[in-house]
Amino acid sequence: MIKLIAIDLDGTLLHEDKTLSKGNIEALHRAHEAGYDIVICTGRPLAGVRPIFEEIGLPDGNYYMIINNGCTTLSTKNWEIIGKEELSLEDMHRLHVLTEDTDVQLTLFDIDHYLVVAPEASELVTMDAGIVNSKPTLVSEEDLPNLVPIFQAMYVGDPSAIDDFQAQNEAALEADFNTVRSQDILFEILPKGASKASALQALSQTLGYRRDQVMALGDANNDLEMLRFAGYSVAMGNGNAAVKEIADFITLTNDEDGVAHAIHKLIETEKGE
Structure with missing residues (x-):
């Protein structure tokens, strides 16, 4: 039953x-x-x-x-x-570094906020945040120690950018995180397990x-x-x-x-x- x-x-x-x-x-x-x-x-x-x-x-x-x-x-x-389950500051630094010279943005989630580690949120990030009744909160890496716990990370970009990013990084990330391509514009990173x-x-x-x-x-x-x-x-x-x-x-x-x-x-x- x-x-x-x-x-x-x-x-x-x-x-x-x-x-x-x-x-x-x-x-x-x-x-x-x-x-x-x-x-x-x-x-x-x-x-x-x-x-x-x-x-x-x-x-x-x-x-x-x-x-x-x-x-x-x-x-x-x-x-x-x-x-x-939560990400460490070291985890978030590693995840952010990977966005350098790419067309994807790193977003993070505490219990109340949809955070984007960028000086400006992309249109896709703003759209995705709106779907879940949120607005992107702009943060820098230096802000993160004051925002923990952070539970989940998510890379956001157009499908071709996420395709390329996933192809280049998924194998290495899977060793230390759980990863999932939940939508064509989203590549999600969770604490291992x-x-x-x-x-x-x-x-x-x-x-x-x-x-x-x-x-x-x-x-x-x-x-x-x-x-x-x-x-x-x-x-x-x-x-x-x-x-x-x-x-x-x-x-x-x-x-x-x-x-x-x-x-x-x-x-x-x-x-x-």
């Missing part, structure tokens, strides 16, 4: 226009009423998640969410951090759930480890080929309320409702 449902946001719970549908909201409430723990599990920072959680409008209580691609786990009671899967595993253990009691839904490369961990994995109909290949079930697309479809199917199968 499933006890916990872990749900990605972009490309999964959210429609392509980044909105929540009435159908998905109603399905989440139905799942909660049926006794399932609902856990948002996303690459977004808190500023891009909290408004969505509040719009879902689950009854008062203590819920959990995994953000920053698994680097930060929060309890919604007082928005307390209950689990975290950090992922949605590692955070979901730790949270499941805290709550007393086995992996076979976890269902996870996702669509992209940064969901792969989480889907492999879950006892029952659901790929979105709009998901990429790698996600669909490992999934136990392929639901409808995000624009067709694929999350709601999968939740209703789960409840009908397990609860007979």
Whole structure:
């Protein structure tokens, strides 16, 4: 029996226009009423998640969410951090040096801010920050000791620039970090061992759930480890080929309320409702 449902946001719970549908909201409430723990599990920072959680409008209580691609786990009671992985100052210096003579910018995330280590944010950085309800905060390396903990880094650039940057640097970075190409304009760098899967595993253990009691839904490369961990994995109909290949079930697309479809199917199968 499933006890916990872990749900990605972009490309999964959210429609392509980044909105929540009435159908998905109603399905989440139905799942909660049926006794399932609902856990948002996303690459977004808190500023891009909290408004969505509040719009879902689950009854008062203590819920959990995994953000920053698994680097930060929060309890919604007082928005307390209950689990975290962070980058060191040495890590951030190394990551910043790699941007010299390139067309990519290094962005960093603490609990509240979308930071860019540059004198000016690019249009792509500004656009990406806007998607997660943020504005880029310009910082220099000298500012970073006053901003720790920093949980996650992300290189942002146009697809061809990120292609070149990834080709040149990924092999060396993978020795000391977890890396993921989550979108064509984003190349993400996480502390070694950090992922949605590692955070979901730790949270499941805290709550007393086995992996076979976890269902996870996702669509992209940064969901792969989480889907492999879950006892029952659901790929979105709009998901990429790698996600669909490992999934136990392929639901409808995000624009067709694929999350709601999968939740209703789960409840009908397990609860007979």
